Amino acid sequence: MNTYTDKVGSKLNDLLEKTYDAEKGFTKAAEHVNESALKNYFKRKSQERYAFGHELKRELEAYGQTPDKGGSFAGAAHRTWMDIKAAFSSDNEDMMLKEAIRGEKASVEEYQEIINETSLPMSTKAILESQKNKIEEGLTKIRTIEDIRS
Numbered sequence: 437m438n439t440y441t442d443k444v445g446s447k448l449n450d451l452l453e454k455t456y457d458a459e460k461g462f463t464k465a466a467e468h469v470n471e472s473a474l475k476n477y478f479k480r481k482s483q484e485r486y487a488f489g490h491e492l493k494r495e496l497e498a499y500g501q502t503p504d505k506g507g508s509f510a511g512a513a514h515r516t517w518m519d520i521k522a523a524f525s526s527d528n529e530d531m532m533l534k535e536a537i538r539g540e541k542a543s544v545e546e547y548q549e550i551i552n553e554t555s556l557p558m559s560t561k562a563i564l565e566s567q568k569n570k571i572e573e574g575l576t577k578i579r580t581i582e583d584i585r586s
Contacts (some may be wrong), residue, residue, distance in 0.1 A: 440555075445501045447550050448560070452492045453504045454546065458539060459485035465532045474529055477578065481536070488567050495560050533578075540575050544568055 440448065462482035466475050493503040547568035551561060 440496075440499050440501060440557075440560075444550075444553055444555055445496070445499075447553070448492065448496055449501065449504045451546060451550060451564075452489060452496065454543070455485050455489045455492060456504075458543065459489060461539065462536065465536060469529045469532055471529050474533065478532070478536070481574070484570065491563055491567070495563055499557065499560070537575065537578070540571050543571050544575070547571070 459482050462478045462485060466478035466482065469475050469478065496503045547564055550556070551564050551568065556564070
């Protein structure tokens, strides 16, 4: 059975961990907004990341890796920061959306970095490109709360 290099396996596990963090972060954001369209957007993004995580996990296992089981300390700290900021912010919904957009942009960059690895199997590269494209499509569609409302 083929396996990833240690470097690629580590990067993919890091991406899986960040996918878990994003899923939890979108769930947390949905808890902090009242606007139903924005709440639904965050819930959809959380479900999307849930699906991404399972897809990545299956791919890691197919190549002999032990997938990480949960999110990171940094992700947990970021969600706590979101809770605190939400408690004191009168512009809560805009802040949550801006933070989501910032996170999505960072995800695209990380996906692209891993995709550029020359040693990726074609199946892994296809999964990563598909997930990255879905994130990019979402970024193209959603830039402000006004975009969600229309």
